Amino acid sequence: MEIRLFGPPAVLRGGRAVALPPSRKVRALLAYLAMSARPATRSHLCELLWDVPNDPRGELRWCLSKLRAVLDTPERARLRAQGDSVAIDLDEGSVDALEILRCVQQDVRPPARLEALAALCERGEFLEGLDVPRSPAFSGWVLAQRRRLRAAHACLLEQRFASLPPAGHDALAALDRWLAVAPFERAAHERMLEALALRGQFREGDEHVAAAARRFEAEGQDWGAIAHAWRALKSRHSGALTLAPGAILTTASAPTEQPTATSTRRASIAVMPFIDRTPGTALRGGLGDGMAHDVITRLAKLRSVFVIAEGTMFALSERHVDSEDAGRRLEVDYVASGWLRRGPEAKLSVNVQLTQARSAHVVWAEEFSGALDDTFSVLDEIGNRIVSEIANQIETAERNRAILKNPSSLTAWESHHRGLWHMVRFHREHNEQARQFFEAAVRLDPTFARPHAGLSFTHFQDAFLGWRERAAAIEQAYAAAAEELMADDHDPASHWALGRALWLMDRKEEALRELHSAVDLSPNFALGHYTLGFVNAQSGDAELAIAEADQARALSPMDPMLFAMMASRALALLRLGRYEEAAEWGERSVARPNAHVHIRAIAMFSLALAGRTAEARAMAASIQRVQPGYGREDFDHAFRLGADLQALVDKAARTLG
Incomplete structure (x- = not known):
């Protein structure tokens, strides 16, 4: 069975078309179920396709009976x-739109398949001619799918062009198709100009730049980068800088500012204004715009990604530029978009998704709600x-991308993320590899701040876990943190790294000041909150330590450091005399991936103080299996325990003999 959704919807069985019922609702139901990744509930389908029907369940049953006659044999x-629940069994079946989306997520795309799938997209618009009156939810879904598939179509055409000789007739045809789908994509214009320059067609290139300038100016877009690219190509291929007679663009009229080079240091993101879907509310303004402003501001404070300013994003939204088109126009790596709705009983629901701009692949989607x-x-x-999830998802995606590349071809940004991948393994050999990648990132770009924080963390691990001579490792942790602070003192990670180094040097008050600076700069910086909890759990305010550890977990619930956040909570609970709770959190921390030997020791002491001696002894045995010879001196050397916690650890140690 084949379901076609480009052009008017159609179903083929054995290559022969099956007659579809004339009902728009039946066809809409077919399309929605065919595109759904999971079964849909009847209540959701009723909300999707009916405004205020007399009997939505009854009408849905009628539509399903008509659809069953089409699909079943x-x-x-x-x-x-x-x-x-309702779903379509697509085993041994295909849906053209799903094939497109799957292809753009694959690393290897044979040219013949790219051409075949691009041709599918050109059969017609997604669900062409299918309009369901008084069904705003379905209309919104169709619009979102069309945007997503248009971006995927552009990605296919870009890859198709890349598989062809750049100056051939086929390449020019592929570029024409690419520009037809993505007329404001700078990369497509530059590839077209490069192909024309290689063919010596300079007049055609002048005309193309002039046409692009008119189109970009009509939309309020900056075309200066295209003009400068063309001038550079002409200079390289012909030595000519003067435009052909009759062309609108001249050297004098071309924008004088130089285009900004694509940053190799940070991933870039555009955040679209959120749509307010509350009944009776304007689509723009109010709560939706406020949410987008808040997300943009908070992401910018993290300093880990390059964030497009909100003025640009709101201007594009005013021109009704969708998220996929905006991402490609701005040449960003990721686009965040979403909607919100105020429901009954004063409940707010916010739906957000993060998309890779070049492939239209949805990296992450989530719905948040609150009273x-x-x-x-x-x-x-x-x-x-929202901000913490977006930052974490980008970090994960960038780490995974970097780990697949040849180490010798990595940029500073990629070397940094390759280092992060090794760093969070919490293993001696991985720590050394992480250090090498961070050092490479610093060599490639000495002004890039974040690798210095990574370097500091590797030295911190050496000192904390006893992998190298302690005094030298502490000194290097401090020096690397200071280098990052000089590179970017507004980066919360620089103050975090310095705070950790100062804690190693037993300068607690100075360490706390730096850690507070980190979270003041960015309240969403989860590692800053965790480390405040870590320090306070040992010798400061135990209640504050619990609050900070909980805040870190709320901000980053899948963080590689989650085991440490839980263990810090366990230490604080011990100081409050809540031994059984501490034992529970100690066990949970040990169960997390990458929990190192000190985490097991915290769990062991917590179990002993909770009176669970047999389990504490079993944990002690596991410690010896992981690190033979590990003893009390190793634990005391790593931490800065206050007198009350030190007395509790002594008591637990005596219980265990």
Whole structure:
């Protein structure tokens, strides 16, 4: 069975078209179920396709019966309606739109397949001619799918061009198709100009730049980078800088500013204004714009990604430029977009998704909700979670991308993320490899601040875990942190790294000042909150330590340092005399990936103080298996325990003999 959604919807079985019912709702239901990654609930389908029907469940049953006649055969029932869920069985079947989306997520795309799939996109618009009146939810879904598929189509055409000789007729045809789909994509214009220069067609290049200038100016877009690229190409291929007679663009009229080079240091992101889908509310302004402003501001404070300014994003939105088109126009790596709705009983729901701009691949999507009893409080809480998730997802995606590249071809940004991948393994050999990648990143770009923080962390691990001579490692941790602070004193990671180094040097008050500076610069910096909890758990305010550890976990619930956040909470609970809770958190910390030997020791002491001696002895045995000869001196050497916690550890040690 084949389901075609480009052009008017169609179903083919064995290559022969199956007659579809004339009902728009039936065709809409077919398309939605075919594109769904998981079964849909009946209530959701009713909300999607009916505004205020008399009997939505009854109408849905009628539509399903008509759809069953199209999809099912005596040998196989493809429409699965079990209980409240509805789905289409697509085993041994295909959906053209899904094939497109799957292809752009693959690393290897044969040219013949690229051409075949691009041709599918050109059969017609997604669900061409299918309009379901008084169904705004379905109309919004169709619009989102069209945007997503248009971006995927552009990605296919870009890859198709890359597989061809750059100056051939086929390459020019591929570029024409690419520009037809993405007319404001600078990369496509530059590839077209390069192909024309290679063919010696300088007049055609002048005309192309002039046409592009008119089009970009009509949309309020900057075309200066295209003009400068063409001048450089002409200089390289012909030595000529003067434009052909009759062309609109001249050397005098071309923008004088030089285009900004694509940063190799940070991934870039554009955050679109959020759409307010609350009934009776304007699509723009109010809560939706406020949420986008908040996310942009908080992301910028993290300093880990390059964030497009909100003025640009709001201007594009005013021109009704969708998120996929905006991402490609701005040449960013990621686009965040979403919508919100104020529902009954004062509840706010916010839906967010993060997309890779070049491939239209959805990296992450989530729905957040909260009670609107205190509007500012719930917006702050949801904003925190959104920003932290976006930053973590980008970090993970960049690490995974860097690990697949040849080490000799890495940029400073990629070397940094390759180092991060090794760093969070918490293993001696991985730590050494991480250090080498961070050092490479610093060599490639000495002004890039973040690798210095990574270097400091590797030296911190050496000192904390006893992998190298302690005094030298501490000195190097401090020196690397100081280098980052000089490179970017507004980066929260620089103050975090310096705070950790100062703690190693037993300069607690100075360490706390730097750690507070980190979270003041960026309240969403989870590692800053965790380290405040880590320090206070040992010798400061135990209640504050728990609050900071909990805040870190809320901001980054899948963080590689999650085991340490839990262990810090366990230490603070011990100081408060809540031994059983401490034992629970100690066990949870040990169960996390990459938990090192000190974490096991915290769990062991917590279990002993909770009276669970047998389990504590079993944990002690596991410590010896992991690191034979590990003893009390190793633990005391690593931490800076206050007198009360030191007495508790002594008591636990005596219990265990």
